[in-house]
Amino acid sequence: MLKDITLGQYYPGDTLVHRLDPRTKLILTLIYIAALFTAIVYAGYALVVLFLAVSILLSRIRLRNILSGLKPLIIIVLITGILNLFYTKGEHLLVHFWRISIYWEGVETAIFMALRIMLLIAGTLLLTYTTSPLQLTDGLESLLNPLKKIRVPVHELAMMMSIALRFIPTLIEETDKIMSAQRARGADFETGGLIAKAKAMLPLLIPLFVSAFRRADELATAMESRCYHGGEGRTRMKQLSMARRDWIALAVGVLLLALVILFRRLGI
Amino acid sequence: MSTIIKTEKLVYTYEGAEAPTLRGLDLEIEEGTFVAVLGHNGSGKSTLAKHLNGILIPTSGRVLVDGMDTAEEQNLLAVRHTVGMVFQNPDNQIVANVVEDDVAFGPENLGIEPREIRRRVDDALTSVQMYEYRNHAPHLLSGGQKQRVAIAGILAMKPRCIVLDEPTAMLDPVGRGEVLDTITRLNRQEGITVILVTHHMEECIGADRLLVMSEGSILMDGSPRELFPRVEEMEAAHLGVPDTTRLMYALNREGYQLPLEAITTEECAQALLRAFGHKE
Ligand SMILES: Nc1ncnc2c1ncn2[C@@H]1O[C@H](COP(=O)(O)OP(=O)(O)OP(=O)(O)O)[C@@H](O)[C@H]1O
Ligand SMILES: [Mg+2]
Numbered sequence: 001m002l003k004d005i006t007l008g009q010y011y012p013g014d015t016l017v018h019r020l021d022p023r024t025k026l027i028l029t030l031i032y033i034a035a036l037f038t039a040i041v042y043a044g045y046a047l048v049v050l051f052l053a054v055s056i057l058l059s060r061i062r063l064r065n066i067l068s069g070l071k072p073l074i075i076i077v078l079i080t081g082i083l084n085l086f087y088t089k090g091e092h093l094l095v096h097f098w099r100i101s102i103y104w105e106g107v108e109t110a111i112f113m114a115l116r117i118m119l120l121i122a123g124t125l126l127l128t129y130t131t132s133p134l135q136l137t138d139g140l141e142s143l144l145n146p147l148k149k150i151r152v153p154v155h156e157l158a159m160m161m162s163i164a165l166r167f168i169p170t171l172i173e174e175t176d177k178i179m180s181a182q183r184a185r186g187a188d189f190e191t192g193g194l195i196a197k198a199k200a201m202l203p204l205l206i207p208l209f210v211s212a213f214r215r216a217d218e219l220a221t222a223m224e225s226r227c228y229h230g231g232e233g234r235t236r237m238k239q240l241s242m243a244r245r246d247w248i249a250l251a252v253g254v255l256l257l258a259l260v261i262l263f264r265r266l267g268i
Numbered sequence: 269m270s271t272i273i274k275t276e277k278l279v280y281t282y283e284g285a286e287a288p289t290l291r292g293l294d295l296e297i298e299e300g301t302f303v304a305v306l307g308h309n310g311s312g313k314s315t316l317a318k319h320l321n322g323i324l325i326p327t328s329g330r331v332l333v334d335g336m337d338t339a340e341e342q343n344l345l346a347v348r349h350t351v352g353m354v355f356q357n358p359d360n361q362i363v364a365n366v367v368e369d370d371v372a373f374g375p376e377n378l379g380i381e382p383r384e385i386r387r388r389v390d391d392a393l394t395s396v397q398m399y400e401y402r403n404h405a406p407h408l409l410s411g412g413q414k415q416r417v418a419i420a421g422i423l424a425m426k427p428r429c430i431v432l433d434e435p436t437a438m439l440d441p442v443g444r445g446e447v448l449d450t451i452t453r454l455n456r457q458e459g460i461t462v463i464l465v466t467h468h469m470e471e472c473i474g475a476d477r478l479l480v481m482s483e484g485s486i487l488m489d490g491s492p493r494e495l496f497p498r499v500e501e502m503e504a505a506h507l508g509v510p511d512t513t514r515l516m517y518a519l520n521r522e523g524y525q526l527p528l529e530a531i532t533t534e535e536c537a538q539a540l541l542r543a544f545g546h547k548e
Pocket of ligand 1: 282283289307309310311312313314315316531547
């Protein structure tokens, strides 16, 4: 069950989308999100969806993988949709019973909001599916580099993030192991209500924390032994470089945002 | 031959501990030798190992790595560049999500130029026979493979000495063999000084020199061939001896005259053949 977590999962490949510089992809994702929240009506939405669809096609990531990444969030999407459905007031009353009234505007907002969340997640999934965690943190570090001037520990934050990503599978494996060990001693993680389940998790968390701290300590020693002394004077084997395709991709992104803003102004 | 590591009256007491863990160790290690370190649990092997690249600093006494005092802050990077360290748990010393990125970590910290890093990473991975796995995720490898990646990560820094603290303790026999072969080859072919802390007597047989630790000091120091036949002394230090020696020791107590210094399987088989072979 824990193995299903796809957070930070990367599908290696050699497509145009994979080859883009991680900084380009990070900026494009931001542009995409901005466009998504700027688009209010059909034409703008259509454009954003088109952009995502073309990106997915180019990346050769299977739609199935994107959908399975969306699955864990279906509840959030549903709740947002339902809340919008009931709480949006409008002019065109559709149904009215007891104290609940549903307006046509509510249906519209509900669909748009649900779609917006799903598109938001699908876009970020595409980013993590096509960019290795190391590239991602390298890109972030490079983009946030100017913040070092105001003493933001950019290198340290990026290193923390990449180590966290590195240890997710290890800790998941360990959790599975501890669960099996405790199941063998009669622990029950499946039955009972939410509170019973949470209680059953407690004896799981303690060994997990103890072991995580021991790992952290050993890892720090190992890193120091390998001459790690912060970002100062550090070089990288794989250097980031912006190619022509990166500038073209960014231009397309800017165009997308500009068009979406235009459509919003025009109200189409 | 020159001395690469030297300890002078090394004493170390853990914070809050009553008695010192290391009690005045004097040790000199020649460059290019393969040194195995044995000792019962808690005898101070790991504590000693951690002194050899400045992770721990002596409470009193000195540790010199290639003449540099590890207690001096400005020497630390050079010390760690000279003496690489491999630990017991391979999971907790791999930093990156991709094998080759992990191997690059050390050279990157040294500020080496990217193309040279690439070359070193490829060489190091080839040297531990993990080149085909360079794009794999480390957590999907076997224990022996992970430990070889960890060794490659140290090799890529081109250290003159590698200290390994029970690198095989968490591995199955196959993984253990892979790692031991790799270490031996690095010592014999590339002349890297190896200090191997271990619990397995068999892993010491190929070493040039064997140190037996007990209660924070060095109890015995000599070649494995000299030390293993001293079965009673080894047992007094709560240690065993290789199966080969144990077998011949047991036979000798029954009145045979077998050479206890025949410690390799091959030599032992020869000795047994000479003693019993012609009787059939
Ligand atoms: N961080 C620590 N703080 C306090 N005491 C410690 C610490 N680490 C080790 N010790 C103590 O120092 C002594 C020597 O420990 P060390 O780990 O060096 O032994 P070892 O020979 O490596 O044992 P093992 O074979 O179990 O690995 C032990 O008595 C241990 O309890
Ligand atoms: Mg130890």
